[in-house]
Amino acid sequence: xxxxxxxxxxxxxxxxxxxxxxxxxxxLAQAEYRLNFQDPVTEVARDIFGLHMLIFWICVVIFVAxxxxxxxxxxxxxxxxxxxxxxxxxxxxxxxxxxxxxxIILVAMAVPATQVLIKMEDTTKSDLTIxxxxxxxxxxxxxxxxxxxxxxxxxxxxxxxxxxxxxxxxAQPQGENYLLETDKVLVVPSDRKVRxxxxxxxxxxxxxxxxxxxxxxxxPGYINELWFKVDKGKEGIYRGQCAELCGKDHAFMPIxxxxxxxxxxxxxxxxxxxxxxxxxxxxxxxEQAPVATKPQEKVISVIEAIVPAAQxxxxxxxxxxxxxxxxxxxxxxxxxxxxxxxxxxxxxGNGIPGVFPAIAGSAIATGxxxxxxxxxxxxxxGTAMQAxxxxxxxxxxxAVVTYQRNSFGNDTGDIxxxxxxxxKRN
Amino acid sequence: MSHAATAGDHGHxxxxxxxxxxxxxxxxxxxxxxxxxYLIFSLTMxxxxxxxxxxxxxxxxxxxxxxxxxxxxxxMTTVHALIMVFGAVMPGFVGFANWMLPLMIGAPDMALPRMxxxxxxxxxxxxxxxxxxxxxxxxxxxxxxxxxxxxTIQGGMSVDMGIVAIHMMGISSIMGAINVIVTxxxxxxxxxxxxxMPMFVWTWLITAFLLIAVMPVFAGAVTMLLTDRHFGTxxxxxxxxxxPVLYQHIFWFFGHPEVYIMILxxxxxxxxxxxxxxxxxxxxxxxxxxxTAAIAFLSFIVWxxxxxxxxxxxxxxxxxxxxxxxxxxxTGVKVFNWVTTMWRGSMxxxxxxxxxxxxxxxxxxxxxxxxMLAITPADFQYHDTYFVVAHFxxxxxxxxxxxMMGGAFFWLPKWTGxxxxxxxxxxxxxxxxxxxxxxFFPQHFLGLAGMPRRYADYPVQxxxxxxxxxxxxxxxxxxxxxxxxxxxxxxxxxxxxxAEVWENPEGLEWTVPSPAPFHTFDEPPxxx
Numbered sequence: 001x002x003x004x005x006x007x008x009x010x011x012x013x014x015x016x017x018x019x020x021x022x023x024x025x026x027x028l029a030q031a032e033y034r035l036n037f038q039d040p041v042t043e044v045a046r047d048i049f050g051l052h053m054l055i056f057w058i059c060v061v062i063f064v065a066x067x068x069x070x071x072x073x074x075x076x077x078x079x080x081x082x083x084x085x086x087x088x089x090x091x092x093x094x095x096x097x098x099x100x101x102x103x104i105i106l107v108a109m110a111v112p113a114t115q116v117l118i119k120m121e122d123t124t125k126s127d128l129t130i131x132x133x134x135x136x137x138x139x140x141x142x143x144x145x146x147x148x149x150x151x152x153x154x155x156x157x158x159x160x161x162x163x164x165x166x167x168x169x170x171a172q173p174q175g176e177n178y179l180l181e182t183d184k185v186l187v188v189p190s191d192r193k194v195r196x197x198x199x200x201x202x203x204x205x206x207x208x209x210x211x212x213x214x215x216x217x218x219x220p221g222y223i224n225e226l227w228f229k230v231d232k233g234k235e236g237i238y239r240g241q242c243a244e245l246c247g248k249d250h251a252f253m254p255i256x257x258x259x260x261x262x263x264x265x266x267x268x269x270x271x272x273x274x275x276x277x278x279x280x281x282x283x284x285x286x287e288q289a290p291v292a293t294k295p296q297e298k299v300i301s302v303i304e305a306i307v308p309a310a311q312x313x314x315x316x317x318x319x320x321x322x323x324x325x326x327x328x329x330x331x332x333x334x335x336x337x338x339x340x341x342x343x344x345x346x347x348x349g350n351g352i353p354g355v356f357p358a359i360a361g362s363a364i365a366t367g368x369x370x371x372x373x374x375x376x377x378x379x380x381x382g383t384a385m386q387a388x389x390x391x392x393x394x395x396x397x398x399a400v401v402t403y404q405r406n407s408f409g410n411d412t413g414d415i416x417x418x419x420x421x422x423x424k425r426n
Numbered sequence: 427m428s429h430a431a432t433a434g435d436h437g438h439x440x441x442x443x444x445x446x447x448x449x450x451x452x453x454x455x456x457x458x459x460x461x462x463x464y465l466i467f468s469l470t471m472x473x474x475x476x477x478x479x480x481x482x483x484x485x486x487x488x489x490x491x492x493x494x495x496x497x498x499x500x501x502m503t504t505v506h507a508l509i510m511v512f513g514a515v516m517p518g519f520v521g522f523a524n525w526m527l528p529l530m531i532g533a534p535d536m537a538l539p540r541m542x543x544x545x546x547x548x549x550x551x552x553x554x555x556x557x558x559x560x561x562x563x564x565x566x567x568x569x570x571x572x573x574x575x576x577x578t579i580q581g582g583m584s585v586d587m588g589i590v591a592i593h594m595m596g597i598s599s600i601m602g603a604i605n606v607i608v609t610x611x612x613x614x615x616x617x618x619x620x621x622x623m624p625m626f627v628w629t630w631l632i633t634a635f636l637l638i639a640v641m642p643v644f645a646g647a648v649t650m651l652l653t654d655r656h657f658g659t660x661x662x663x664x665x666x667x668x669x670p671v672l673y674q675h676i677f678w679f680f681g682h683p684e685v686y687i688m689i690l691x692x693x694x695x696x697x698x699x700x701x702x703x704x705x706x707x708x709x710x711x712x713x714x715x716x717x718t719a720a721i722a723f724l725s726f727i728v729w730x731x732x733x734x735x736x737x738x739x740x741x742x743x744x745x746x747x748x749x750x751x752x753x754x755x756x757t758g759v760k761v762f763n764w765v766t767t768m769w770r771g772s773m774x775x776x777x778x779x780x781x782x783x784x785x786x787x788x789x790x791x792x793x794x795x796x797x798m799l800a801i802t803p804a805d806f807q808y809h810d811t812y813f814v815v816a817h818f819x820x821x822x823x824x825x826x827x828x829x830m831m832g833g834a835f836f837w838l839p840k841w842t843g844x845x846x847x848x849x850x851x852x853x854x855x856x857x858x859x860x861x862x863x864x865x866f867f868p869q870h871f872l873g874l875a876g877m878p879r880r881y882a883d884y885p886v887q888x889x890x891x892x893x894x895x896x897x898x899x900x901x902x903x904x905x906x907x908x909x910x911x912x913x914x915x916x917x918x919x920x921x922x923x924x925a926e927v928w929e930n931p932e933g934l935e936w937t938v939p940s941p942a943p944f945h946t947f948d949e950p951p952x953x954x
Contacts, residue, residue: 034875052804059794070765078773085772089707098762106751116803121740165490174489179885203577204670210876215806217735221664224737243810243878245570247577248497251881352497354564354582384580
């Protein structure tokens with residue numbers, strides 16, 4: 001009778017428990033998830049993976065051995081089995097053994113670790129050098145020593161509606177590469193040693209591509225180095241994220257690298273390394289390629305899309321400066337490039353009190369135009385305000401300043417023209 | 427290590443005369459009352475910091491931003507850590523030290539009772555300042571508890587409030603440490619030589635030296651930060667030629683000994699519980715003492731393993747890797763000693779013993795992941811991911827915090843004079859350790875798969891393990907309400923505890939009645 005009650009209540013509890021567990025497992029069953037490192041595509045990443053697994057298994061063996069003994073003791077040497085306690089309290093020989101043996105195991109671990117580390121730190125004899133700069137919150141890339149001058153910024157391209165889930169009506173479901181996609185991607189050749197010089201403009205960031213086995217802090221005032229050489233045949237898209245807390249949007253400055261063959265890379269460089277017109281093709285390829293590698297054909301098709309588009313893209317840029325800008329043009333363009341501003345100052349221009357000042361009604365955005373332009377172009381020392389003179393074109397700066405002086409409730413009526421910016425540059 | 431006491435019964439009636447409420451709890455110089463205040467403060471902070479952890483876990487339940495914006499999220503991770511480290515774990519162990527050190531060494535009180543009062547009463551003010559920074563423009567510090575420059579140079583006035591609070595906490599810790607050292611070195615009962623001191627006394631003595639050595643270093647670091655922020659210096663500000671990496675070196679020169687400050691007293695507590703319930707003396711007492719000292723020494727020369735990715739020279743990386751790996755030798759000695767203490771004992775499994783076994787098991791798991799982190803090339807992959815978050819919660823929660831819970835159950839009858847409810851105690855242990863593992867074990871996988879830490883939002887492939895983790899965190903948080911209930915119920919009543927409480931426990935604290943009278947050891951006991 002009592003027993004049956006126990007069984008009943010147990011059945012109820014276990015039904016609830018299995019419901020909870022089933023809910024969790026159904027989640028697990030649906031999605032791709034990973035228990036270990038991403039598949040390595042460089043020799044160093046493979047070495048690290050091997051080292052990681054070696055140490056992991058050594059730790060497992062130690063763990064099982066020590067706790068095998070402990071749990072045996074817990075089951076055998078208990079008072080309820082009338083086990084008579086022994087009173088021994090030391091044994092010099094045993095204590096020497098379990099000091100020496102772990103030491104030997106450590107030496108066995110240290111030898112391969114040292115070898116891999118020496119290899120990782122050897123950045124000599126590289127085929128290509130790229131300067132990587134961390135900004136709040138985007139990455140800047142400069143290809144050094146090439147015939148063509150290639151440099152660009154890569155910012156998160158995931159739509160805000162996928163991120164902001166506060167308001168269920170405007171929220172959109174997340175895409176496959178949510179928070180792992182950027183507007184422009186770093187293009188590097190496979191089978192060539194790529195050396196990266198890493199620094200930062202404002203605070204410390206860290207550049208990390210798990211599949212390459214590389215992570216280095218990007219520190220303002222320092223130039224760090226790392227290198228990688230992606231295996232031939234492993235061309236594709238690889239994704240990583242910033243790995244050092246860099247403020248509000250730390251989670252929103254991913255790194256996307258497209259690895260192409262050497263010939264494709266040379267063609268891309270010869271075409272000026274432009275992304276104009278290729279965004280769609282890249283985005284499509286990016287969507288189709290999850291975190292790991294993808295077949296080579298897809299990558300080639302992307303490159304084919306980029307190269308002619310890049311050549312075609314040279315002309316409109318030249319036209320832009322000759323154009324006569326109206327206030328409407330400037331306002332429209334200003335709104336489109338204001339994402340860099342709203343990252344800190346907020347989409348409504350109100351900033352975060354005490355951390356990021358407001359644009360709405362601010363002394364700078366409603367005061368003298370000259371000072372406003374100066375702050376936007378050259379930044380403000382000691383704060384997160386960056387110098388945008390090097391990041392944005394004359395037209396973009398003119399547009400965004402015009403936009404700020406006539407939005408968020410500001411109505412100065414001022415118009416700033418690209419020529420004004422150009423004058424200020426000199 | 428035998429210190430059989432010859433102390434008689436010191437519990438005269440007039441020894442139990444207690445001052446009125448206000449004088450007793452606000453002006454106390456009694457080590458037991460100050461110990462109680464510290465412990466209550468620590469438990470309160472555990473809930474404050476825990477609530478912040480639950481905000482973090484609620485936001486991380488699924489990808490996208492559902493509850494808080496990333497700036498507030500960063501405030502949560504930062505203040506959660508500061509509260510747990512400086513508000514929950516450190517004052518908790520000081521509470522244990524206050525209560526137990528005089529009882530263990532046969533002293534009537536701490537050596538410097540007024541300073542003892544002062545060092546406690548600084549803390550509520552320090553944490554009021556820290557917590558009130560949520561209400562200033564820009565909110566609380568949001569740069570991570572490590573307060574790395576130059577991110578902190580950007581922060582709002584809350585950073586200054588945090589710096590002031592840290593200075594106050596530092597002063598409090600240093601005074602507490604001085605008190606421990608003076609008490610232990612001067613007030614031991616006749617016959618208690620250093621090598622007869624109980625392990626908890628030893629671990630605290632070494633911890634106190636660590637505190638005095640490193641708290642001023644941290645104070646120096648945050649002071650330089652303050653002058654960089656307001657007085658035009660450029661110690662760490664690259665815009666003025668300063669060096670952000672220098673801040674990290676100074677911080678971690680404090681920060682690494684700090685993690686041992688938080689674990690060595692836990693080792694001490696475990697070294698009392700296991701022999702009691704194994705009914706067998708602690709194995710290798712002197713090697714335990716030397717291992718503790720060795721860990722403390724090594725803790726000063728491994729700091730840069732927290733910063734392998736800053737781009738140190740190869741030689742530097744190799745040195746810090748080797749030195750870090752070396753720490754596992756004395757730590758291993760401790761674990762082997764505990765297991766051997768259990769070996770061929772006659773064990774029973776009351777709540778404190780369950781906690782002690784849980785700590786040995788789970789702390790070692792965290793220790794082994796620490797060994798993996800020491801391997802520099804692999805650390806480049808683990809660094810700043812959830813693998814690190816999992817690692818330090820295994821050593822800090824299932825090491826330090828669970829050891830304190832075990833210690834609380836172990837000495838609660840001595841403190842209150844009542845036995846706690848054993849079944850509820852065991853349920854609390856199982857709930858805590860199961861939910862703890864559901865929370866933090868999956869974070870190993872998240873980290874290996876590439877999820878960086880301090881992220882308010884994450885790519886979709888990390889969803890499942892984050893849901894496990896959030897589910898476990900809420901269970902873990904709610905289970906602690908049971909802990910409070912058990913303690914309150916035990917304070918209010920329950921079976922009378924004997925002076926010995928447990929079966930033939932070793933140590934002077936078990937020679938005084940339960941509850942321990944207001945004044946104990948007016949005449950020192952003699953240790954043979």
